[in-house]
Amino acid sequence: MVEHADDDATTEPILRVDDLEVRYQDVIVGLSGVSLEVARGSIVAILGANGAGKTTLLRAVTGLLPVHRAKITRGQIVLDGRRIDGQSSTAIVRAGIAQVMEGRRIFGELTVDENLRTGGFTVRDKAATAATHAKVMGWFPKIAERRGQRAGFFSGGEQQMVAIGRALMAQPRLLVLDEPSLGLAPMVVEQIRQIIVDINAEGTSVLLVEQNASMALSIAHRAVVLENGRVAREGSADELRNDEKIKDLYLGMGTAGRRSYRDAREHYKATNAAAAARAGAAQVGDA
Numbered sequence: 001m002v003e004h005a006d007d008d009a010t011t012e013p014i015l016r017v018d019d020l021e022v023r024y025q026d027v028i029v030g031l032s033g034v035s036l037e038v039a040r041g042s043i044v045a046i047l048g049a050n051g052a053g054k055t056t057l058l059r060a061v062t063g064l065l066p067v068h069r070a071k072i073t074r075g076q077i078v079l080d081g082r083r084i085d086g087q088s089s090t091a092i093v094r095a096g097i098a099q100v101m102e103g104r105r106i107f108g109e110l111t112v113d114e115n116l117r118t119g120g121f122t123v124r125d126k127a128a129t130a131a132t133h134a135k136v137m138g139w140f141p142k143i144a145e146r147r148g149q150r151a152g153f154f155s156g157g158e159q160q161m162v163a164i165g166r167a168l169m170a171q172p173r174l175l176v177l178d179e180p181s182l183g184l185a186p187m188v189v190e191q192i193r194q195i196i197v198d199i200n201a202e203g204t205s206v207l208l209v210e211q212n213a214s215m216a217l218s219i220a221h222r223a224v225v226l227e228n229g230r231v232a233r234e235g236s237a238d239e240l241r242n243d244e245k246i247k248d249l250y251l252g253m254g255t256a257g258r259r260s261y262r263d264a265r266e267h268y269k270a271t272n273a274a275a276a277a278r279a280g281a282a283q284v285g286d287a
């Protein structure tokens with residue numbers, strides 16, 4: 001069963017992406033006509049094979065496209081009723097979106113406390129920052145015990161906790177997580193999964209890109225599947241979990257027996273080619 005934060009989300013989503021097109025270096029299309037919503041208080045998972053556009057979507061939402069010589073060439077992104085597309089990444093953090101980057105990018109030379117402080121730089125209210133710090137320590141007792149130690153020496157799971165804690169210090173209304181379970185042992189993945197559920201239960205909406213689709217669909221309310229920069233499928237997590245194609249491509253339960261979607265792109269190509277061949281054969285048969 002999915003552990004929901006609250007099911008009575010208001011009609012205005014916390015995040016709305018409308019007809020988004022992104023190009024790299026003015027030419028390479030990263031996203032094309034992508035529309036999606038994150039309902040207030042919900043978790044939305046973004047699934048897709050390598051090169052599907054997941055990272056590009058996160059870069060667009062967090063204002064990091066310019067760093068990668070990319071820009072939004074059509075459409076808009078609306079956070080809580082206000083357009084944020086075109087704003088700087090700092091302005092977007094201030095507006096209420098914080099990201100945990102892929103690969104747990106923490107400052108290894110800094111202590112846990114110092115790392116957390118860097119996450120709270122946009123918050124001016126000192127009392128609120130102290131309260132959030134206390135909350136983060138409560139969520140992550142393991143790193144709380146070692147708050148004065150350099151984070152660079154921590155295990156992968158502990159570094160991920162520091163990275164999530166740092167993002168939370170910005171007091172986001174929307175937490176964006178890029179592959180939080182990547183490279184972590186199953187037991188640690190389960191801890192991170194539970195932490196995301198707990199954070200969401202306290203009211204923070206979550207946009208989650210995750211190569212572990214089964215983990216993502218076990219906590220998400222809804223999911224969006226990207227394929228070649230477009231939305232190929234959108235639905236409730238329950239619907240997608242029971243969808244044969246999704247099972248086959250992403251959940252390792254179908255005929256292909258996959259455990260992740262690393263090789264899903266190849267599989268897509270093969271199944272699409274087979275379908276095209278069948279359609280071609282049918283047309284020849286019809287003629």
Ligand code: ATP
Pocket residue numbers: 024028029030031048049050051052053054055056057068229
């Ligand atoms: P992965 O899991 O492999 O990171 P992804 O779903 O995150 O895949 P993106 O990295 O967003 O996919 O890629 C979407 C498209 O944009 C691909 O065609 C990719 O080649 C292109 N792209 C991504 N980053 C760049 C870049 N820095 N410069 C040029 N093209 C890029």
